Amino acid sequence: xxxxxxxxxxxxxxxxxxxxxxxxxxxxxVQASGAEVLTVSLRRESAGERAGQAFWSIVRELGxxxxxxxxxxxxxxxxxxxxxxxxxxxxxxxxxxxxIGEEDTLQPDVFGxxxxxxxLCAEGFEVFPYTTEDLIVAERLLAAGCRVLMPWGxxxxxxxxxxxxxxxxxxxxxxxxxxxxxxxxxxxPSHAAQALELGFDAVLIxxxxxxAVDPVRMAAAFAQAVSAGHEAFLAGPMEPRDMAxxxxxxxxxxxxx
Amino acid sequence: xxxxVNGEWREVRAADLAAALAxxxxxxxxIATAVNGTFVPAPKRSAAALADGDRLEVLAPMQGG
Numbered sequence: 001x002x003x004x005x006x007x008x009x010x011x012x013x014x015x016x017x018x019x020x021x022x023x024x025x026x027x028x029x030v031q032a033s034g035a036e037v038l039t040v041s042l043r044r045e046s047a048g049e050r051a052g053q054a055f056w057s058i059v060r061e062l063g064x065x066x067x068x069x070x071x072x073x074x075x076x077x078x079x080x081x082x083x084x085x086x087x088x089x090x091x092x093x094x095x096x097x098x099x100i101g102e103e104d105t106l107q108p109d110v111f112g113x114x115x116x117x118x119x120l121c122a123e124g125f126e127v128f129p130y131t132t133e134d135l136i137v138a139e140r141l142l143a144a145g146c147r148v149l150m151p152w153g154x155x156x157x158x159x160x161x162x163x164x165x166x167x168x169x170x171x172x173x174x175x176x177x178x179x180x181x182x183x184x185x186x187x188x189p190s191h192a193a194q195a196l197e198l199g200f201d202a203v204l205i206x207x208x209x210x211x212a213v214d215p216v217r218m219a220a221a222f223a224q225a226v227s228a229g230h231e232a233f234l235a236g237p238m239e240p241r242d243m244a245x246x247x248x249x250x251x252x253x254x255x256x257x
Numbered sequence: 258x259x260x261x262v263n264g265e266w267r268e269v270r271a272a273d274l275a276a277a278l279a280x281x282x283x284x285x286x287x288i289a290t291a292v293n294g295t296f297v298p299a300p301k302r303s304a305a306a307l308a309d310g311d312r313l314e315v316l317a318p319m320q321g322g
Contacts, residue, residue: 017320039321044314052316071321071322085289088296088299206322
């Protein structure tokens with residue numbers, strides 16, 4: 001079974017909670033997905049609306065483990081402060097660490113990411129860094145104390161799938177024992193299946209489910225894809241070849257010319 | 258005194274953070290707070306004196322990816 005910071009997780013599908021059409025659809029989608037880990041965030045609360053209080057009671061009723069993020073942070077200080085605030089509000093040492101470096105691609109600022117990871121790991125946080133597929137950055141994050149890595153498949157919300165197959169395969173091969181979760185860029189269940197087939201441990205999906213025409217149905221589709229992809233990985237996929245190889249035995253073929 | 262609460266100027270009578278939060282309607286709420294960009298843990302709110310012009314951030318759970 002997958003283990004994230006010593007926490008056993010049965011479902012290899014982690015789900016984001018943003019951009020669902022309604023809280024009811026979110027709750028149904030979570031159930032359909034089978035996800036046991038949900039990402040959440042922190043935003044300014046209005047004493048009048050108390051939107052955050054309402055959202056939090058919905059999430060608590062779902063009974064899932066929460067993974068708070070530092071979305072929207074562009075500096076180490078912002079990310080570290082947000083992590084401190086998230087730890088207090090959500091009562092967890094888990095933090096999905098995002099330090100955004102560039103607006104158009106929401107590409108992580110990997111230098112800031114490593115620095116923030118070092119600070120937070122030293123303070124006892126269990127850090128899930130949103131990173132690129134860069135091997136050296138991965139090494140630095142592990143050296144900083146991270147024990148899970150979350151490389152992007154493609155820019156957040158783009159739905160492009162696994163953009164750099166070579167880089168992702170190299171990352172998987174390089175760190176066979178580190179839980180690797182593809183975070184961001186997955187658009188359809190086949191992308192998720194592909195990630196699991198390659199041996200990635202899990203995927204984190206949000207927009208692909210919440211922005212589907214029928215998010216609940218899509219959540220169930222992703223659950224099946226993730227499960228199929230992982231089974232395929234365990235089964236050991238064949239090696240691709242450039243030339244055809246007959247699948248039907250040629251021995252004993254009739255001569256009918 | 259006047260302080261900024263989540264970016265909006267508000268007048269409060271309270272002199273410390275815990276009292277200000279109650280005055281602003283955040284009593285019992287699941288929130289985390291920062292004053293002038295520095296996190297103030299819940300147990301330290303009563304001891305955190307506020308000054309005119311302080312920037313208070315009051316954050317709560319929200320949907321996230």
